[in-house]
Amino acid sequence: MPAHDVLILGAGLAGQRAALAAADAGASVAIMSKVHPVRSHSVAAAGGINAAINPADDWRSHAYDTVKGSDFIGDQDAIEVMCREAPHEVMHLEHIGVTFHRNETGALDLRAFGGASTKRTAYVADITGQAILHVLYEQLMKYHERVDRYEEWFTTSLLQDETGAVSGCIARDIRTGTLEIFTAKNVILATGGAGQCFKPTTNGLICTGDGIAQAYRLGAPLMDMEMVQYHPTCLVENGFLITEGARGEGAHLLNANGERFMEKYAPNKMELASRDVVSRAEQTEINEGRGVGPGGVGIYLDITVVPKKRTLEALREIVNIGKDFAGVDITREPILIRPGQHYIMGGVKTDIDGATPIEGLYAAGEVACVSVHGGNRLGANSLLDTLIFGRRAGEHAAQRAAGMAQPKPAAQQARLNDEQAWVKSIIDRPQTGRRIAEIKDELGTEMNRNVAVFREQAGLEHALEVVRRLKEEAKTAYVDDKGSVFNQDVLGAIELGYMLDCAECTVVAAIERKESRGAQFRTDYPERNDEVWMKHITLSRNGGDSPEIDYAPVTITQWQPEERKY
Amino acid sequence: MAAEPTTAHSPTRSDVSESFTLRIRRYDPESGEAPYWVEHTIELEPHRSVLEGILQAKGRFDGSIGIRCSCKAAICGSCGVRVNGQPGLACHTHLDRAKATSRDGVIEIEPMGNMPVIKDLIVDMDAVHWKKVQRVTPWLINKTPIPEREYIVDRESMVDVTQSMACIQCGACVSDCLAMEVDPLFIGPAALAKSYRFVGDPRDAEQRERLMDLAEDPHGIYDCTHCFKCIEACPKGVAPMNQIMRLRRRATGDHHIVDRNNGERHEAAFVTLIKNYGLLWEAELLPRSYGGNSWFGKFAPPAGLELASSLPAITKAVMRRKVTIMGAVKPHKIPPADLKQVQAIYDEIEGRDKRIEYNLYISGRDEDNEDSPQERVEATGDAKSEDNA
Numbered sequence: 001m002p003a004h005d006v007l008i009l010g011a012g013l014a015g016q017r018a019a020l021a022a023a024d025a026g027a028s029v030a031i032m033s034k035v036h037p038v039r040s041h042s043v044a045a046a047g048g049i050n051a052a053i054n055p056a057d058d059w060r061s062h063a064y065d066t067v068k069g070s071d072f073i074g075d076q077d078a079i080e081v082m083c084r085e086a087p088h089e090v091m092h093l094e095h096i097g098v099t100f101h102r103n104e105t106g107a108l109d110l111r112a113f114g115g116a117s118t119k120r121t122a123y124v125a126d127i128t129g130q131a132i133l134h135v136l137y138e139q140l141m142k143y144h145e146r147v148d149r150y151e152e153w154f155t156t157s158l159l160q161d162e163t164g165a166v167s168g169c170i171a172r173d174i175r176t177g178t179l180e181i182f183t184a185k186n187v188i189l190a191t192g193g194a195g196q197c198f199k200p201t202t203n204g205l206i207c208t209g210d211g212i213a214q215a216y217r218l219g220a221p222l223m224d225m226e227m228v229q230y231h232p233t234c235l236v237e238n239g240f241l242i243t244e245g246a247r248g249e250g251a252h253l254l255n256a257n258g259e260r261f262m263e264k265y266a267p268n269k270m271e272l273a274s275r276d277v278v279s280r281a282e283q284t285e286i287n288e289g290r291g292v293g294p295g296g297v298g299i300y301l302d303i304t305v306v307p308k309k310r311t312l313e314a315l316r317e318i319v320n321i322g323k324d325f326a327g328v329d330i331t332r333e334p335i336l337i338r339p340g341q342h343y344i345m346g347g348v349k350t351d352i353d354g355a356t357p358i359e360g361l362y363a364a365g366e367v368a369c370v371s372v373h374g375g376n377r378l379g380a381n382s383l384l385d386t387l388i389f390g391r392r393a394g395e396h397a398a399q400r401a402a403g404m405a406q407p408k409p410a411a412q413q414a415r416l417n418d419e420q421a422w423v424k425s426i427i428d429r430p431q432t433g434r435r436i437a438e439i440k441d442e443l444g445t446e447m448n449r450n451v452a453v454f455r456e457q458a459g460l461e462h463a464l465e466v467v468r469r470l471k472e473e474a475k476t477a478y479v480d481d482k483g484s485v486f487n488q489d490v491l492g493a494i495e496l497g498y499m500l501d502c503a504e505c506t507v508v509a510a511i512e513r514k515e516s517r518g519a520q521f522r523t524d525y526p527e528r529n530d531e532v533w534m535k536h537i538t539l540s541r542n543g544g545d546s547p548e549i550d551y552a553p554v555t556i557t558q559w560q561p562e563e564r565k566y
Numbered sequence: 567m568a569a570e571p572t573t574a575h576s577p578t579r580s581d582v583s584e585s586f587t588l589r590i591r592r593y594d595p596e597s598g599e600a601p602y603w604v605e606h607t608i609e610l611e612p613h614r615s616v617l618e619g620i621l622q623a624k625g626r627f628d629g630s631i632g633i634r635c636s637c638k639a640a641i642c643g644s645c646g647v648r649v650n651g652q653p654g655l656a657c658h659t660h661l662d663r664a665k666a667t668s669r670d671g672v673i674e675i676e677p678m679g680n681m682p683v684i685k686d687l688i689v690d691m692d693a694v695h696w697k698k699v700q701r702v703t704p705w706l707i708n709k710t711p712i713p714e715r716e717y718i719v720d721r722e723s724m725v726d727v728t729q730s731m732a733c734i735q736c737g738a739c740v741s742d743c744l745a746m747e748v749d750p751l752f753i754g755p756a757a758l759a760k761s762y763r764f765v766g767d768p769r770d771a772e773q774r775e776r777l778m779d780l781a782e783d784p785h786g787i788y789d790c791t792h793c794f795k796c797i798e799a800c801p802k803g804v805a806p807m808n809q810i811m812r813l814r815r816r817a818t819g820d821h822h823i824v825d826r827n828n829g830e831r832h833e834a835a836f837v838t839l840i841k842n843y844g845l846l847w848e849a850e851l852l853p854r855s856y857g858g859n860s861w862f863g864k865f866a867p868p869a870g871l872e873l874a875s876s877l878p879a880i881t882k883a884v885m886r887r888k889v890t891i892m893g894a895v896k897p898h899k900i901p902p903a904d905l906k907q908v909q910a911i912y913d914e915i916e917g918r919d920k921r922i923e924y925n926l927y928i929s930g931r932d933e934d935n936e937d938s939p940q941e942r943v944e945a946t947g948d949a950k951s952e953d954n955a
Contacts, residue, residue, distance in 0.1 A: 039642045094716045097706035099724050099731050106718040131731050138705040204636035240639045313927045437625025481630035486685045489629035
């Protein structure tokens with residue numbers, strides 16, 4: 001039975017950074033992931049990473065932009081930590097090998113990004129997430145004697161000792177189907193977001209909210225779950241992401257009349273207003289009949305205004321995506337896009353060290369809500385979030401481990417037997433239930449219809465009804481695969497349960513927040529209401545099967561809420 | 567540009583679903599049975615991907631079909647398979663194109679080659695691919711002292727290594743590597759491309775040591791046979807073979823590493839012979855590669871030994887009339903005007919003070935020029951990689 005000081009679940013940027021930091025701090029570390037680490041969804045982050053590294057820039061300016069981007073419900077203590085530590089973190093990445101693009105002097109080049117008051121985004125063409133993820137994995141290979149890797153292991157449950165502290169997990173070796181208990185003094189959740197609750201989404205099939213639901217089931221509070229980011233530029237065809245870097249390099253958004261309509265919505269920042277603002281503007285144009293393409297459901301993103309040489313050098317990936325997935329040469333013609341689900345600002349509530357209210361349980365990255373993004377995340381702040389709070393969680397967990405003995409939870413074998421029986425009961429379900437894919441499809445379609453850019457009471461209530469019905473149906477969903485080796489079917493059934501928990505919390509919180517702020521826009525409550533709603537909504541499962549609503553104050557250090565204009 | 571609402575959307579695109587039949591190779595390691603084929607008919611728009619087809623079959627008919635996948639957008643590198651025998655990403659292959667290249671209208675999907683199959687379309691990447699990556703010391707060995715801020719390096723050098731950084735480790739190149747089929751110990755295209763990412767990185771302290779290692783290894787950079795299969799297979803334009811050639815140019819041209827595999831001498835002989843004669847003179851190539859790059863090379867003992875050991879192959883070639891005695895002894899001739907042109911290319915390239923390596927990201931295109939066909943060729947220095955998709 002493996003035992004470690006720090007066990008990290010998930011091996012994207014947050015998880016790998018946490019593992020390296022914990023190992024550097026002297027802890028014995030294991031990192032576990034249901035996919036090979038380089039398949040983690042951090043790989044899809046394209047545009048870059050924000051840091052005030054230009055001597056003329058200041059981390060306070062970055063922090064203010066982030067606070068404003070969050071529509072003032074980001075916690076300012078956490079935002080300060082993130083922005084202050086950002087330059088150092090980017091330099092660290094540079095030192096371990098990330099091939100950041102340079103300017104003519106050989107120093108890091110910076111590009112413009114949405115909601116930022118200056119150019120502060122370091123980048124590797126438009127494969128920044130991939131470059132950083134692969135470089136961190138290079139480091140994990142270098143650390144192979146210090147960090148144990150469990151690749152393609154699926155966590156089925158978190159374990160607690162008698163005091164309620166987290167003491168490890170039970171996981172299934174996907175290759176063999178064997179369940180095993182992993183003991184750990186600390187567990188760091190780094191399992192990413194829950195974009196698969198929506199259809200379409202820019203998120204990979206693996207983004208099923210595993211860690212969020214596992215923490216929630218243990219009683220950890222979730223926060224800001226109503227805040228779901230729709231990215232302004234996703235392919236109409238299939239929801240694939242076109243990086244914000246395109247607009248950062250100067251691309252325009254055009255409606256059916258050929259107008260740069262952002263003039264009306266954000267005259268100062270235009271296409272580089274924050275994402276919630278741009279997505280709403282696009283959706284308004286579409287809803288009011290000025291959309292383009294078949295059915296008028298899209299908007300043109302015109303990249304032809306960017307010099308061709310620059311496009312080929314800095315936006316190479318979307319040249320390929322345009323060509324391969326939309327049949328469009330973006331250097332010659334505009335491409336059809338629309339807002340699409342991209343990111344969840346909410347997640348497991350943590351402090352600035354990644355610690356959750358449950359002893360021994362940490363969270364970092366999209367699974368967590370620190371909250372640095374509040375109502376709306378700025379582009380290129382997510383990579384930063386994963387790395388800063390991944391590192392902090394790793395360091396903090398290593399410190400905590402140093403002063404304690406390895407937990408010895410009682411009745412382990414019995415617990416393992418129960419888990420085995422549970423998994424077997426899923427595999428053995430009678431063929432009378434609905435198909436997993438069908439339930440998932442209905443969930444995604446419903447969420448994208450009623451829990452999207454614009455929301456209102458009746459639609460949200462409908463969504464809640466659907467989610468709760470699907471939760472019942474998921475309990476009997478049929479599993480075709482009866483085998484042990486790579487039984488992805490049974491894992492899909494478990495993931496479906498995770499997704500439904502996440503979706504339920506999102507809808508409940510969206511119904512609760514009766515105002516419009518950041519990504520939550522209620523057509524029935526179109527104004528921001530600081531008097532009542534300058535607070536976070538938290539949700540916990542205190543014994544029952546549905547979430548209990550509570551509130552948490554917003555931490556304000558130096559920036560008072562003001563009207564938000566771009 | 568003016569955006570006419572009707573111009574930009576691809577006019578050839580059909581939004582109507584069609585039926586496609588997939589023939590998937592299944593293998594259940596727990597059954598004790600051999601692999602077998604299963605067919606499923608799915609309904610999708612023709613420009614959707616083979617992966618989406620497989621997912622529909624999995625979702626509607628049989629959840630037990632095993633395939634790794636996540637992003638569906640050719641970035642996570644999970645869904646490497648062979649479609650109609652061609653390696654690539656299932657998400658990066660359109661259904662209509664796959665149908666058009668099939669033998670009998672049925673799209674055939676099987677696991678990648680050169681790696682053991684775990685189940686259905688899932689192969690053991692650890693046993694082959696990742697082991698080879700681990701072989702090339704796949705992390706930066708920092709030049710010291712490490713600066714307080716970033717290393718100040720040439721702008722082009724970072725863009726240059728970005729092409730190998732663009733590798734998503736999908737294994738498609740490994741699947742189709744002919745050299746690896748013959749020599750399973752060959753380090754292989756993916757790992758060598760990874761290696762170039764360090765050798766080409768000015769922040770790495772051990773470029774020469776890395777090159778030495780790869781040149782001296784009998785399964786290293788000189789084991790590649792230029793078959794171009796990896797370039798065709800790569801869905802990301804990394805063009806692994808080109809990275810291997812870059813490693814060779816660095817090893818020979820920049821570091822003058824004379825290796826025990828005769829790689830350096832072979833390259834030098836090649837260059838000299840083409841320069842002198844305009845065409846390859848095979849009979850002269852072998853002795854020079856082993857004995858040294860001059861007319862006297864054939865009298866060096868290693869050349870004699872190699873010639874002796876190659877005699878059976880040479881005899882066979884003569885018997886089958888692949889070569890003639892006279893053809894071997896005399897150099898091939900081309901018209902003097904053509905030879906002059908060949909030599910002009912040499913003068914042009916050798917006259918440059920710096921080697922220019924175009925890649926995916928470095929296009930050599932001027933900002934405002936409308937591109938002529940010629941420019942398009944230039945713009946894609948790694949020409950093959952550009953058009954394989």
